[in-house]
Structures are given as structure tokens and as C-alpha cells.
Amino acid sequence: MESILYKEFTSKNGMKSKNRFFKGAMSEGLADKNHLPTESLYRLYEKWAEGGTGIVVTGNVMVDRRALGEPKNVVVEDEKALPYLEKWAERGTGNNTELWMQLNHPGKQSPKGIVSETVAPSAIPLHKSISRFFPHPREITPTEIADVIKRFGQSAKLAKTAGFTGVQIHGAHGYLISQFLSPRHNHRQDEWGGDIHGRMKFLMEVYREIRSQTGSFPISVKMNSADFMKAGFSEEEAIFVAEQLEKEGVDLLEISGGTYENPQMTGKNVKESTKAREAYFIDFARKLRKSVDMPLCVTGGFRSKTGMESALESHATDFVGVARPLAVYPNLPQLLKENRIQEVQLAPIKTGLNWIDSRAPLEITWYSQQLERIGEGKEVRPNHPALVSLLQSVLKNGKDVFQMKRVK
Ligand SMILES: Cc1cc2nc3c(=O)[nH]c(=O)nc-3n(C[C@H](O)[C@H](O)[C@H](O)COP(=O)(O)O)c2cc1C
Numbered sequence: 001m002e003s004i005l006y007k008e009f010t011s012k013n014g015m016k017s018k019n020r021f022f023k024g025a026m027s028e029g030l031a032d033k034n035h036l037p038t039e040s041l042y043r044l045y046e047k048w049a050e051g052g053t054g055i056v057v058t059g060n061v062m063v064d065r066r067a068l069g070e071p072k073n074v075v076v077e078d079e080k081a082l083p084y085l086e087k088w089a090e091r092g093t094g095n096n097t098e099l100w101m102q103l104n105h106p107g108k109q110s111p112k113g114i115v116s117e118t119v120a121p122s123a124i125p126l127h128k129s130i131s132r133f134f135p136h137p138r139e140i141t142p143t144e145i146a147d148v149i150k151r152f153g154q155s156a157k158l159a160k161t162a163g164f165t166g167v168q169i170h171g172a173h174g175y176l177i178s179q180f181l182s183p184r185h186n187h188r189q190d191e192w193g194g195d196i197h198g199r200m201k202f203l204m205e206v207y208r209e210i211r212s213q214t215g216s217f218p219i220s221v222k223m224n225s226a227d228f229m230k231a232g233f234s235e236e237e238a239i240f241v242a243e244q245l246e247k248e249g250v251d252l253l254e255i256s257g258g259t260y261e262n263p264q265m266t267g268k269n270v271k272e273s274t275k276a277r278e279a280y281f282i283d284f285a286r287k288l289r290k291s292v293d294m295p296l297c298v299t300g301g302f303r304s305k306t307g308m309e310s311a312l313e314s315h316a317t318d319f320v321g322v323a324r325p326l327a328v329y330p331n332l333p334q335l336l337k338e339n340r341i342q343e344v345q346l347a348p349i350k351t352g353l354n355w356i357d358s359r360a361p362l363e364i365t366w367y368s369q370q371l372e373r374i375g376e377g378k379e380v381r382p383n384h385p386a387l388v389s390l391l392q393s394v395l396k397n398g399k400d401v402f403q404m405k406r407v408k
Helices: 039-050 079-092 142-162 176-181 201-214 235-248 272-276 282-289 305-313 324-328 332-337 354-359 362-375 386-403
Strands: 021-023 055-057 098-104 166-171 219-224 252-256 296-299 319-322
Touching (some): 039 055, 039 079, 039 362, 079 142, 098 142, 142 166, 142 201, 166 176, 166 201, 176 219, 201 219, 219 235, 235 252, 235 282, 252 282, 282 296, 305 319, 324 362, 362 386
Parallel strands (some): 021 055, 021 319, 055 098, 098 166, 166 219, 219 252, 252 296, 296 319
């Protein structure tokens, strides 16, 4: 009998996928100095398309070049990007692959040295354990809020025109939308803050603007199940927001969790018992299923075929969101289908030297290097030592690597 992983999916809204593999966004850092896509980026997406994933979400694409999450982000602001996006879409949609562009504004999660200033719902810095890496944010004005909303719509429209088959709003991991949702970061007294109705207004308006610019088009939202911080966005609020997103007509909700302040999305601070049964946020998805009837994807922690199948068979999720394993095995869906492997074993990215392990963004440099290698047509290096990877990154990017505290 064929595995549930390879069953087609069609939603009530008409959103389709050839199977249940969903590539979670991974920022590639492969744009050129003008923040435009490059040949390496096209080749990387061609590989993922050939590898058999049903829905591939791009790494976060910025809607404003004054607000970058990382130095080599793709930025989509106007028609200058169109010819590049067309090539990206053409190469990434081969083999009947859905290719969705993830759109983002980092708000205050933009490390020092990349942008001249950062904005946030309120002028509150990040937690003191990491605040030294980020500029102190300025409170965003209502006029600027309206501008950012328009930008999300404009970028989505360009993605659709170029041939992308959907978009995803990055509403998770502590970026601007997630900052608005969080009572810890949003202390506004105006219509954009206050109770959950006010705090979710920014996300809702971004969604409505994209819908009005793109018409009938798959629009997904990535949202936290919770921020896992004192006075942060809670599970109860996440369920309420999901209910509203369903009413609005969102096509798929991807569930993650955590922020730079507590990066649970990549398994940090997640209980060992939760890691062992894979899918860090599956319990939340089970709860959410009782309240919403929209397509769901749970991302974070999937490593084995049986783990993925049991999540789908339990009806907790419609898709398995997979990120890091696809940076090592871009053809993971094929490998699992042909039973060439049963699971992906990813060793923790550590040097064993405490001083370095607690300061350097090893996961980011290590996985980014694998993406770069795939983009350059080289083999990945699953056993590449973390220390060597870090040294190579320092040689290439200088000591600024230590400032890249991004953990998405
Ligand atoms: C190098 C790297 C870059 C990432 N970039 C993004 C991003 O741009 N947008 C996003 O929503 N998540 C991003 N993530 C998080 C992943 O989408 C995913 O939620 C997380 O890695 C957990 O899934 P996994 O256990 O399958 O890797 C990134 C993760 C890594 C390792």
C-alpha cells in the first residue's frame, strides 16, 4: 500500500499538492549585492523540485530593502525584480512542484550592521541576553504600518505575475508580524495594539491586502503556536487567531513556535521526550484541529518516515514541514519513497568548545553552507565539522559572523 506521504492533497479552496511533503522556509543568503536572485538560487530550487517535495516554500524574501533580516536576502519591491523572479519560478516549479514565496519584514530582529535603524510595534528591545546584537528599535508609525501592508501586497502580486504558485506570510519566529501579535512586544494603545483583536489587526490587514492584489491564489500563514516567553503570545491566542484566519480564507496554516529570544523552532529548549517523538508542535496541532478545519502543516523535528506517516495518519496535520533534512538530502521525498533511507540523522552542530558553541550561530553557518554548495552544483557534506564550517564562514564574511544571531 502506498504511504500516506505520497497521497495527493486538494483543499476546499482548490489548493493542490502532489504529496504531503512541505519544505519549510530556509533563508538561503544567495542574493547578489542588489538583493536579486542568482544562478545559485535557481539551481538550489531546481534541485528541490527534482527531489520530489510537493510544496516548496522559499527562504524569507524581504518586502523592504531598508528592513533586512540578513545581508544577502532577496528583496522584492518593484518590477525590476520580475525577470529574475520569472527564472526562479520556472526552475523551481519543475516536476509539478508548488513554489510559494515567503514574504517577511524583520521588524527589530535585524542584527546590527545590516540596516541603519529598526522599527517595531513598540520601542522595546529584545531580551537582555541577545539585545546587544540588535539596534534599539523605534516605534513604527501608523503611516509606516500602512506602507508595510501595501508592500506585502505588491511583493505578492509580483510573485504571482512571475509564476510562483503561492505565497506565505511569515507571521512566526519573532519578526514584525509576530511582534505585533505578542503582548510582550506590542504595548501600543492605538488600533494596532491592546487585546488580541488589536494585536492581530496587522496580520489580518497584510493578508487582506495580499488577497486583494492576487485574487484566487494560495496564501499561507506561518504562525507560532506560542512564543514560549513570559507574557508572550500564548496557545489560546494562537487558536483564536487561527480561527479568524480560517474565516478570512487563508489556504494553509503552518505551525511553528519560538523567537530569537527562545528559538524552539529549531529544537532549542524543546524537551528530549518531545524531540524523540519528532514534530515539536504536534500536540498544539491536535488541539487546534478541534477549532479549525483548514489545511495545516506542522514544521520542526521530523526526521523519520514512520514519524512523518504517523503524524499524517493521526490527522493532526495535512503536511509534514521539513527544513534542515532537505538541506542535506534535497531529494528526501524520493529517498524515502524508494526506501533508500528510513530516517535522517542530523548530528547537533557543535564544536565541543563551550565558548564558541554558546556564541556562534553554528546552525545557520553550517546549513547555509550546505545550501550554497547545492546552489553551486556541489555535493553536500553531511559530516562537515562545525568548527571548520565556522572558520570558513569567518574567512569569507569576517568576524560579523558572530553578530548573525539569526535562528529563525
Ligand atoms: C538555515 C535556516 C534558515 C531558516 N530560515 C527560515 C526562514 O527564512 N523563514 C522561516 O519561516 N523559517 C526559517 N527557518 C526555520 C525552518 O523553516 C524550520 O521552522 C525549522 O528549521 C524547524 O524545522 P526542521 O526541524 O525540519 O529543520 C530556518 C531554519 C534554518 C536551519
